[in-house]
Amino acid sequence: MTSTTERDVTGPAFPRASSRVRGMISGRIFELLAEAARSDAVDLGLGVPGAPETSPLVIDEACAALRSGHNQYELPEGNRALRRWIADTLPGDTDPGTELTITVGATEALMAAVLAVVDPGDEVVVFEPYYENFVNAVVLAGGVPRFVRTRPDDWRFDPAELRAAFGPATKAVIVSTPNNPTGHMLDESEWAEIAALCHQWNAVVISDEIYSGFTFAKPHISVTEVPGLRDRSFLVGSLSKTHSVSGWRLGYLRASAELTAIARRVHATVCAGAPAPLQEAVAKAAAQDPGFATPADDLRSQRDRVVTLLEKIGMECRLPDGGCYLMARVPRGESSDDFAHRLVREAGVLVAPGTVFHVDPAAGADHVRVAFNRSSEFLDEVAVRLASFRTGMSGTGL
Known part of the structure; x- marks a missing residue:
């Protein structure tokens, strides 16, 4: 008699995903999240807010x-x-x-x-x-x-x-x-x-x-x-x-x-x-609360501090007009994917490679996205972790 397991294995293939689902973009940033979890990294990659404080x-x-x-x-x-x-x-x-x-x-x-x-x-x-x-x-x-x-x-x-x-x-x-x-x-x-x-x-x-x-x-x-x-x-x-x-x-x-x-x-x-x-x-x-519509923290100081930290390890940053993200240019000689993975391994800091935001990954190979909606205490930890990090080209740290 054929077992249930054998019937499951040899029977008709499970229905395929719809063409619409197959055409969706997979969240490659979650691959880095898995790596970050294994290495106890701090997250500057996703926009999950650490600031402003919840009322x-x-x-x-x-x-x-x-x-x-x-x-x-x-x-x-x-x-x-x-x-x-x-x-x-x-x-x-x-x-x-x-x-x-x-x-x-x-x-x-x-x-x-x-x-x-x-x-x-x-x-x-x-x-x-x-x-x-x-x-x-x-x-x-x-x-x-x-x-x-x-x-x-x-x-x-x-x-x-x-x-x-x-x-x-x-x-x-x-x-x-x-x-x-x-x-x-x-x-x-x-x-x-x-x-x-x-x-x-x-x-x-x-x-x-x-x-x-x-x-x-x-x-x-x-x-x-x-x-x-x-x-x-x-x-x-x-x-x-x-x-x-x-x-x-x-x-x-x-x-x-x-x-x-x-x-x-x-x-x-x-x-x-x-x-x-x-x-x-x-x-x-x-x-x-008449002021409830206005965020308790405008994130300006967090933006400026993160830019300073990134520039000290050799990255180029343009101050964003608004929001809670900035795009930072990775040091020359490295792709954004390689740099992001190295930053997780060597400093325990997660950023999002620019390749995940483009149809052609090569178009985002020289930038990473960094979220700065974080508390001052969180950024203190980021500063400590980046203090010993060395960029691929300059060899300078904080």
Whole structure:
């Protein structure tokens, strides 16, 4: 008699993953995370916030919400009081009833926006270096990413290359401002180029603005402030970084009433709504603290300290306009992958190689992404670990 094990081995192959899943980008940064865990490295690679500090008030309100019975479904579109508060923090006028949806983090907001407007075969313009979920969201929707490079050191796009990426099949363009991973913020001239092309080709903008609470060099310009884009756009926001509650998975999606109605159909189907007690907690904390919308720490000192530490080991850094990341040029003679692995092995410090943010890894071979949303105590430890690290070329340490 054939055993169950033999039948399992010799029977039909397990169904293959769908072509959409096979087309997704694998998270190569997690390979480094595994190495970091084995070597007890400190993490400057991922954006998990160590600063600003999570508000004790919002934690207390979360505990109170759980104990008082806010443990069942919330409205799919989100807690009414929370939507009113978020609407008041956004530039311009936003109707919290018809134009704002609370989502399960910015990731779900992004996915809902893409699925709301992208059909299989539609093209979506994506700037690189990119946050990999931008590409994966397009692929899961059956869309085709059209990449436009931005280059160091200013990380601006070439208007001619952007125009060449648009065409009759273009359905949307995804932007990130302040940008992940570069820290670049779109200015008026860049927004004007994007707006003109979206009108010419009847495309929408999906604008990831989750880092807008951290700006250094110039004011943040939201997609809702760009002439002609307020009703032709989705604004993706989140509390994860600004309020250090990334594990709560609270994001939001702002769009015109027409686009919101479409995106809410996706949102309700995918998750039925974000966590009720945590929405209640943020709404209650915001009602008590007039300054709750502003991050408790603007990260400027952390940015400057990390730049100093990196420059002392021979790296070149451009100060980012905003956000919580910077791109640092690795010492000459090393690739970003080799440098990142060596930094983990020899100093116990994790950074993200620039290769993971490009279609062609060679395009990111000379930079690494560094997250600086960390506490001063954490950066003290980074300084100690880098003190004895030697770069490949200069041989100098801290």
